[in-house]
Amino acid sequence: MRNDRTGARRVRLRAAQGVALLTAAVVAFAPAASAAADDADVDRHLAEYVRVHRAPGLALVTLADGDARVRVHGTTGSGAPVGEDTPMRIGSMSKAFTALAVLQQVDAGRFELDDPVVEVLPEFRLGDDRYRSITVEHLLTHRSGLAATGLEYSSDPASAPAETVGRLAPEKLAADPGTTTLYSNAGYAVLARLVERTADADFGPYLDQNVFEPLGMSSTTVTERCDAEPAGLDRGFSLLGPVRVGVPELPLACAGSGGIVSTARDMTAWLRFQVGDGTSATGERLLREETFRAFHDVPASGTEYGYGWHGTTADGDDAPLVGHGGTLATFASGIEFSPVTGTGAVVLANAAGDPMALTHDAVVAVDGGTPLPMTNPFDPFNAVLVGVAALVLLAGVLVVVRSRRWAERRAAGSRRATVLRLVPLALVTLLGAALPWLGATLMGLSEPVAAYRVVLWLYPAVVLLGVALVLAAGGGLAARLVRLRGEQVRRAPGPRR
Known part of the structure; x- marks a missing residue:
């Protein structure tokens, strides 16, 4: 009997050890399996985007659990394969860089967000006396009363931010400052000029020194007009159904609002910064902690606007998501991330489409949430x-x-x-x-x-x-x-x- 009991104990011990080993294997394998499932979902969303929008070329950056991955597809306007270092226009995603530069001036004590713009930038004036009550924050949040103007689509659009500010002199406001949200590219040109005046530097060199260099974005450049073609940038495409035509970008005024050209590799660094604590990878602080939190404090409503960012949370999603799209005639882009989970995505594409749908679906593939439908109206x-x-x-x-x-x-x-x-x-x-x-x-x-x-x-x-x-x-x-x-x-x- 004793030998039988001893043998039984040995059997139970071996069984317990087997269960323990199996449990440990499952626990170790679960994150890898989950990551593989997430990757498969992202790949599926990317393939669906390419099918629906017929994207000639794009790069998709995903960031999850600190690990970044770049997926590329297609070719550039010259027929070269798209890669991590392929320059692309990022359009209105540039506004977040302008907002960051403005907040750096606030941190430096050069002005406050509620200061009237005209007190900091005396050259700013409109053909409407209400402009005197426009504050820096009004411009940041598109609540200045300035609406979209034909100035940016002029046959000879302005180049430097100062030129745009000068051309605004006859413009009227479409609403009282602070009362409603009216998206205004010209307002962000005024902010770029504000940075130039208070930092005593041209806007492009300022971003080079105070944003791009600290973040290691060595391939990112600033253009003052959307049709500028810096070295290495191939033309994008105009699409009509399956027909693709490589064409130059429209000559639009882009200073401060949409003129940045970047790469997937550099935008990975930008994305990492957004889900961090306001410091660069080398520990250099670009914004104070409280300013950095305010940088991402976006309204829940999709009709409102933060400091260079939209709130992009879809109906039914719990986690706050921050993002911004960028649409030009021949390029489109999008960025979205969760400051809470650190998950994010960036899309750079060389033709029109809906990159924000792809960034959103890539984020919720990891964090959970409601995917957006991939449609092409x-x-x-x-x-x-x-x-x-x-x-x-x-x-x-x-x-x-x-x-x-x-x-x-x-x-x-x-x-x-x-x-x-x-x-x-x-x-x-x-x-x-x-x-x-x-x-x-x-x-x-x-x-x-x-x-x-x-x-x-x-x-x-x-x-x-x-x-x-x-x-x-x-x-x-x-x-x-x-x-x-x-x-x-x-x-x-x-x-x-």
Whole structure:
């Protein structure tokens, strides 16, 4: 009996040891398995983004548990493969850099956020006396009353921040300062000029010395106009469905609001800084702790704005998420991160799309939350316009083909009735020529050259429809006039002898 009991104890001991070893193996394997699952989800979201938005080239940076990974896809405008060091325009993600520079001036005691801008920057003035009550914080949070202006889409946009400030002199406010959020690129140009004045340095060199160098962002540069092409930057793409065309960027005023060019490697350093404590990787403090917390204190509402950041938490998500998108004509970007969990993502793409959907889905793949739907609203928009354009051209062909019969019927009729029947074709021709301008007018653009250029770059299907209307109606009008003249000559009585 004793030997039986001893043997039983040995069996139970060995079983317990086996369970312990198995448990330890499961515990050790669980994080790796979880990370592998997260990676698979991110890969799936990336593949879906490429499929839906037909991205010619992009880089996706993900950061989780302190580990960063860069995924790349596609090629640049010159056909080179996209890599970690491929320069890309980051668009309005630049605003967070401007906000950081402003907050550094606050930390240095050069002004306060509630100081009126005109007291710190006397050259700032508008054609509206309410501008005197605009504060630095109003500009940071897009609550200055300045709305989007046609200045940034001018045929000859401003370059330096000081030039933009000078051109604002005739502008009126769209709302009382501090009352509503109106997104304003010009407001961030004013902030860039504010930094220049208080730091006694041009804005680009200031960021080089006080932001890029401490963070190790050696490949990041600042441009004052969106169409500037620094060394190594390939052109991006304009897309119409599956058609890709490499084109130069629109000449827009970008100082302080959207002019930074960076790489996936450098944006990894920027992302690490955002989920840190306000210091660089080498321990250099860029912002005081309390200022750094305020830097990420974004309103929960998606219609409000913080200091260079949006709150991007989706419905049903608990963790606060901070982020910002950047959209230009030929590049698009997005960044999103959780200051609580340290998870984040950055997307740099060389064509239009919805990078914020991909950054969000990459973050929630790790932290949990509600993924955003990966849709492209331009696909049905473009499909409808292209389809209408095709029908318009077909109708134009029919008008041309039937122009002889039309002329035969009208040659003997009254001139007034004939002219009235030609008026619709003339009006449709004018409509086609004016269609891009009408679209730009809805965007608040009034300068014709800039209007046509902006619509051509951003909404090529609208231009395609306009061209179809001109070709169809104009061609039909010309064919009828030629046939009518020929028929009249044919019917005219010959010379009498």
